[in-house]
Amino acid sequence: MPRANEISSEMLRFSTKQEYDDLVSSQTRLFESRWLWGHHLSAALVHPGAFDGWCGACAQPARFFFESREDGTIDLREQMVCEHCGLNARHRVSLGLLAELCSDSETARIYATEQASPAFRWLRGRFPESIGSEFFTEAQGQLLTEYLQALLGEEARLNREDATDLSFDDESFDAVISSDVLEHIPDYRAALENFFRVLAPGGDLVLTVPFLDASQESLRRAEIDADGEIRHLVEPEYHGDPVSPEGVLAFHSFGWDLLDTLRACGFESAQWCLPWQPSQAIFSGLWTVHAHKSAGDPPHKTESKES
Ligand SMILES: [Zn+2]
Numbered sequence: 001m002p003r004a005n006e007i008s009s010e011m012l013r014f015s016t017k018q019e020y021d022d023l024v025s026s027q028t029r030l031f032e033s034r035w036l037w038g039h040h041l042s043a044a045l046v047h048p049g050a051f052d053g054w055c056g057a058c059a060q061p062a063r064f065f066f067e068s069r070e071d072g073t074i075d076l077r078e079q080m081v082c083e084h085c086g087l088n089a090r091h092r093v094s095l096g097l098l099a100e101l102c103s104d105s106e107t108a109r110i111y112a113t114e115q116a117s118p119a120f121r122w123l124r125g126r127f128p129e130s131i132g133s134e135f136f137t138e139a140q141g142q143l144l145t146e147y148l149q150a151l152l153g154e155e156a157r158l159n160r161e162d163a164t165d166l167s168f169d170d171e172s173f174d175a176v177i178s179s180d181v182l183e184h185i186p187d188y189r190a191a192l193e194n195f196f197r198v199l200a201p202g203g204d205l206v207l208t209v210p211f212l213d214a215s216q217e218s219l220r221r222a223e224i225d226a227d228g229e230i231r232h233l234v235e236p237e238y239h240g241d242p243v244s245p246e247g248v249l250a251f252h253s254f255g256w257d258l259l260d261t262l263r264a265c266g267f268e269s270a271q272w273c274l275p276w277q278p279s280q281a282i283f284s285g286l287w288t289v290h291a292h293k294s295a296g297d298p299p300h301k302t303e304s305k306e307s
Helices: 017-026 028-044 089-101 118-126 138-152 188-198 257-264
Strands: 010-014 049-055 060-066 110-112 173-179 199-208 222-224 230-232 269-276 288-292
Touching: 010 017, 017 028, 089 118, 089 173, 089 199, 089 269, 089 288, 110 118, 118 138, 173 188, 188 199, 188 257, 257 269, 257 288
Parallel strands: 110 173, 173 199
Antiparallel strands: 010 269, 049 060, 199 288, 222 230, 269 288
C-alpha cells in the first residue's frame, strides 16, 4: 500500500487480551490521548463536513466525508468516506491489510462476502480475480442486482452464497475478506470453518466485526430456537442494510475469544489488529482480525461440508 504523506502510521497486533492489556497498562497515556483525539474530533464535528487527508486505498489526497449521528457524535468507523473511492474507514483498514498480504494483485484469488458494495468495486479494480457474493432473499435479489450493476456495469451478475455452506472447492482462494458479516450469522463457527476450508495453504483471512475489546467472552445476542424462531437474549441490535429497511439483526458481539475459535478452526495464527493512521482519517478503535492458514497444513483439516 502507498505510504506517501503518512505520519506515525502503525498497526498493532495482539494474539491475546493479555497482550493488549499489558500494552495499555504500560502506555496508558498514549492510549488515552488517542481515545481523546477521536472523542474530541467526534464532538467537534457536529455538522456534516469533511476531514482532509490522504487516502491509502486510492493513493491520493482526499476529503473524507462524515455526518453526525442523532446524538451529535461521529461514527469514526462507519463514516470518514473517501470522496474518490467511496470507502469508509473500516473498509480502508481491512482492504489495506488485505492488499499488504496479497502482493501479487494480478493473480491473487480473493473471496469477499460482499459484492454489491463500493468495497467490492475497489477489490475488483485492484484484484481482477476477486469473487464476491451476497446472501439475500428472492425479494432482495432484484434490488441488489440493480445496485451491483450501477457499481460494476450491466454485465455484472449477482452471486448468492451461504457463508456456512460455501459452494467453492477446497483451497480455492489466497485470501478471504469478510466485513461486518459474521455477527449476522447464527452459526458463525460454521462460516469460519468454511473460510478455512476454501483458503489455500498459506492463505489469509481478514475480518471485521463489532468487537467488545474489554471482553474476553463473546456475547450471544440472539439465537434460533428449535422451532426456527429468533429468541433474543439481550436487547436486539440491528445494523444498517441497503436492502432491508428494518436492518439486519446481530446475533453476536465478539470478544477476544474469537481468536481462540479461529485457532480451533485450524488457523495457525489469529490476531486482532489495531491501526493508527490519523492522516488517513483512521483513528482509534478500528479493530480488524487477521488469521493465517499454515502453508504446511494438510488439506481437509476441517471437514465442514455435509456430504
Ligand atoms: Zn479513496
